[in-house]
Amino acid sequence: QSVLTQPPSVSAAPGQTVTISCSGRSSNIGNNDVSWYQQIPGTAPKLLIYDNNKRPSGIPDRFSGSKSGTSATLSITGLQTGDEADYYCGTWDNLSGGYGVFGGGTKLTVL
Amino acid sequence: QLQLQESGPELVKPSETLSLTCTVSGDSITNPNYYWNWIRQPPGKGLEWIGNIYHSGVTYYNPSLKGRLMLSVDSSRSQFSLRVTSVTAADTAVYYCARQRGRREFDPWGQGTLVIVSS
Numbered sequence: 001q002s003v004l005t006q007p008p009s010v011s012a013a014p015g016q017t018v019t020i021s022c023s024g025r026s027s028n029i030g031n032n033d034v035s036w037y038q039q040i041p042g043t044a045p046k047l048l049i050y051d052n053n054k055r056p057s058g059i060p061d062r063f064s065g066s067k068s069g070t071s072a073t074l075s076i077t078g079l080q081t082g083d084e085a086d087y088y089c090g091t092w093d094n095l096s097g098g099y100g101v102f103g104g105g106t107k108l109t110v111l
Numbered sequence: 112q113l114q115l116q117e118s119g120p121e122l123v124k125p126s127e128t129l130s131l132t133c134t135v136s137g138d139s140i141t142n143p144n145y146y147w148n149w150i151r152q153p154p155g156k157g158l159e160w161i162g163n164i165y166h167s168g169v170t171y172y173n174p175s176l177k178g179r180l181m182l183s184v185d186s187s188r189s190q191f192s193l194r195v196t197s198v199t200a201a202d203t204a205v206y207y208c209a210r211q212r213g214r215r216e217f218d219p220w221g222q223g224t225l226v227i228v229s230s
Contacts, residue, residue, distance in 0.1 A: 090158070099174060102157060
């Protein structure tokens with residue numbers, strides 16, 4: 001069972017908008033920045049969002065992130081078939097001396 | 112351009128020790144802004160953070176795995192390594208190494224290496 005909670009799956013049609021939630025607690029999301037990763041099956045995860053809402057160079061502005069309290073959200077607008085992948089949130093947890101934590105992952109299906 | 116590459120045995124017997132090395136190229140492993148991480152993904156499952164190490168040797172471990180883990184760093188070779196003792200089938204996974212900026216994002220990641228625990 002993952003420390004951060006994500007919905008197992010979401011789906012939407014091409015062109016639509018989808019949001020993926022990531023829920024934690026004060027020791028992790030509540031006091032640390034959140035990052036988001038896209039993983040296409042068979043490949044390594046790729047950084048999509050860092051510091052809650054910043055995009056690395058080369059990531060389209062269709063991808064955006066936000067954080068409020070102990071939850072974070074990834075939004076993808078103008079869905080494309082190429083966005084079909086698994087998405088993970090990640091952050092640091094300050095308990096037990098500190099350690100990294102991830103959500104269980106959300107499978108995005110573009111209908 | 113920073114690149115990370117995992118290497119090590121693909122098959123490990125139960126109760127033995129899993130050993131992997133990550134070679135860093137394109138940046139100095141002694142860069143003070145970064146920690147060097149191991150993350151794994153069992154087949155068909157999600158990501159699990161294993162631990163990280165700073166170039167000075169300071170380490171942080173996943174509490175659920177602590178006691179079986181040892182991370183080390185060799186700055187002269189731009190490598191950091193993972194050892195997991197007393198492995199079982201539950202340790203079968205794709206193992207990734209990744210750079211982490213402070214306590215923040217993991218980027219980039221290595222391509223990953225599949226390690227199977229089986230007799």
